Amino acid sequence: MDHQRAQDLLSDYLDGELSDESISELEQHLESCDECQSELESLGDTLSVLKGLKPADPSPDFLQQVTKKVRRRSKSAFDFNFGLDRKIPFEAVSMILLGILLALYLILVVLPKEQVDPAAPTSTRPDAGAPMKPVPPGSGSQTMTP
Numbered sequence: 615m616d617h618q619r620a621q622d623l624l625s626d627y628l629d630g631e632l633s634d635e636s637i638s639e640l641e642q643h644l645e646s647c648d649e650c651q652s653e654l655e656s657l658g659d660t661l662s663v664l665k666g667l668k669p670a671d672p673s674p675d676f677l678q679q680v681t682k683k684v685r686r687r688s689k690s691a692f693d694f695n696f697g698l699d700r701k702i703p704f705e706a707v708s709m710i711l712l713g714i715l716l717a718l719y720l721i722l723v724v725l726p727k728e729q730v731d732p733a734a735p736t737s738t739r740p741d742a743g744a745p746m747k748p749v750p751p752g753s754g755s756q757t758m759t760p
C-alpha cells in the first residue's frame with residue numbers, strides 16, 4: 615500500500631470500516647511509516663475529543679450508559695493509577711455530569727407529574743369558607759312594616 619492510500623484510509627481504519635485485508639495492508643504500511651503513525655495518533659486524539667464533545671442525546675438508557683462508562687473508567691483508573699491526581703478531574707467531571715443528568719431527570723420526569731397531580735385542596739385556602747356564612751333570614755323582613 616502506498617503512502618497516499620494509507621493516509622486516505624486512516625480515518626476509516628479508526629472507525630472500523632476497513633476490510634480485514636485493508637487493515638493488514640495498512641498496518642504493514644504503518645510499521646514502516648512514521649508519518650502515518652503520527653497521523654493516526656493525532657486522528658485518534660481528535661476523534662476521541664470529538665466523541666467526548668458530542669451533545670448528549672437524552673435517550674432513555676443514556677444515564678445507564680454514562681454510569682456504566684464512568685464505573686468502567688473509575689475501575690481502571692483505580693486499578694492502575696490509584697491516587698494519581700491527573701485522574702481526579704475526570705472523576706469530578708463525571709460526578710458533575712451525573713448531577714446534571716439527575717437534575718434533568720427530576721425536572722423532566724418528577725416535576726410534570728406533580729403538576730398533573732390534583733393535590734391542590736381548596737379547603738386549605740383561608741377565604742374558601744367565607745361564602746358559607748349563613749345570612750340571618752329575618753333581618754330583611756322585620757324592617758318591612760305595612
Ligand SMILES: [Zn+2]
Nearest residue numbers: 617620647650
Ligand atoms: Zn505513510
